[in-house]
Amino acid sequence: MNQKxxxxxxxxxxxWNSTLHMIKRILERKEAVILLLSExxxxxxxxxxxxxxxxxxxxxxxxxxxxxxxxxxxxxxxxFHQAILFQR
Numbered sequence: 001m002n003q004k005x006x007x008x009x010x011x012x013x014x015x016w017n018s019t020l021h022m023i024k025r026i027l028e029r030k031e032a033v034i035l036l037l038s039e040x041x042x043x044x045x046x047x048x049x050x051x052x053x054x055x056x057x058x059x060x061x062x063x064x065x066x067x068x069x070x071x072x073x074x075x076x077x078x079x080f081h082q083a084i085l086f087q088r
Contacts, residue, residue, distance in 0.1 A: 017070075020063035023056055 009025040
């Protein structure tokens with residue numbers, strides 16, 4: 001598995017789009033997550049089923065649309081500089 005080393009992204013309540021970025025990152029690292037959780041008996045129960053992976057994958061397009069739709073609102077409501085900070 002020759003993948004670039006990337007940390008998983010955490011969901012942050014104060015970052016309105018962090019859930020999208022968290023889900024995208026875990027999907028990018030799906031293979032590594034499965035491998036890691038499968039290695040030890042103590043973590044096998046944490047391994048998501050194929051159905052859960054499918055549900056998570058299906059959420060991404062919905063959250064991407066929300067991100068695009070909410071961006072102009074945040075810029076108008078918060079101002080450009082603050083909206084940019086909220087997106088990270």
